[in-house]
Amino acid sequence: MFGPVMSSSVALSLRCAASGCQGIRRSIATVISGNKTSKLVRNRLKEEVDKMTSQFSGFRPGLVVLQVGDRDDSNLYISSKLRAAAEIGIDAKHVRLPNTATEDEVLRSIMSINENPSVHGLIVQLPLDSVNHIDSELITNSVSPEKDVDGLSCINAGKLSRGDLSNCFIPCTPNGCMELIRQTGVSVAGKHAVVIGRSKIVGAPMHDLLLWNHATVTTCHSKTPDLPGQVGRADILVVGAGRAEMVRGDWLKDGAVVIDCGINHVPDETKAGGKRVVGDVHYASANQRAGFITPVPGGVGPMTVAMLMENTVQSAQRFLLRR
Known part of the structure; x- marks a missing residue:
């Protein structure tokens, strides 16, 4: 997708690896920067969103992060996702249910978001922080496969396992x-x-x-x-x-x-x-x-967040093709 994010000093190592030569190796590994690579991904996605917005009268990809409870670590992860979405131009919303939410209440929220045409990506922040027993597997499989930008539903997992990479969310x-x-x-x-x-x-x-x-x-x-x-x-x-x-x-x-x-x-x-x-x-x-x-x-x-944005933009593009 992009050219290598590394110095030209590794060219000899790459040629050596490709040819199978022996006896020449670097004493220190080349660091693969997720920060640099994720920035490249985000910049590309921003261009794609800008193009969608100009071609389709202000259209913006929509993402919802559904949270149950108020875990500090989950709040930190969600904040990073919302910041990345705002930078790219994705319309991201954070829906938080209390930790007293029941399984039925969570399912009803998911069904409502599934039916909202302005939302193209839905993720349920895990782990669920509820005082009630909630089946996480049931919850993730209740997300519409077309909006499952975390790629965790059985349908998307099944497609990936069969090699249908172009027709699933990874x-x-x-x-x-x-x-x-x-x-x-x-x-x-x-x-x-x-x-x-x-x-x-x-x-x-x-x-x-x-x-x-x-x-x-x-x-x-x-x-x-x-x-x-x-x-x-x-x-x-x-x-x-x-x-x-x-x-x-x-x-x-x-x-x-x-x-x-x-x-x-x-x-x-x-x-x-x-x-x-x-x-x-x-x-x-x-x-x-x-x-x-x-x-x-x-x-x-940083790449995990970037790929969430990638999947959301991809979902919005598929939505436009289906209209």
Whole structure:
């Protein structure tokens, strides 16, 4: 989609990787910046929204973020989504239900938004923060597949698993990971990819996305024996395990592309809050062995929000084609 966001100093590494030459490698990995790449995505989307607005008499893509309760972490994530939408020109609204909301009340809100033609994207902020029992699976599957810009419904997940990539919404974090992999200039086709984690939000769709981009994919999880051995075979490694700094640098294949989806808080007395954010990969050691690596923060996180905006604009474009 875009040219690589990296210095020209990596050209030799790319040529070496493409030709399979041995004995030449960088001592420090090239950092794949999610901040820079997400800015490119947002700039492109703003141009597309401006074009829609001029061609269709002020039309704007519409996004609703539905929240149950008032979790501080959810509020932070929602704020970043609303800021990104405003920057691009998406008409984004935040609908908050109290933590006393029942499952039926949440479903009624979703049905109302599903029927609103001015809304092209609907996401339900997870986890649901309700004092009542609410089936999250039921809630996410109640979002209209045409507006499911999180890509979490069974219909969109099923299409992705069958390789129908052009006719579904791809979950935002895996989609962002793929864009970061593209930034390296390394072709996914024919590579051995390893995914650590099998969640519905990251691991499982990441497996499908890599597979349908023609990688040979191994998914690892808590029951996988010899995890270091599996990681050592990976040309491309995507980690979404939720365990701080679990993957060590000496596990990696020399020159591997390493995408770290982890967000973990660990004690650090040097920080004002007494904690710092780290990924699922031990960055200091992995940086000495990988060819390319995403930082935490500033890697996958910004891309997740950018891909949500991408899906929303795509949904609005599909809506205009159906009119």
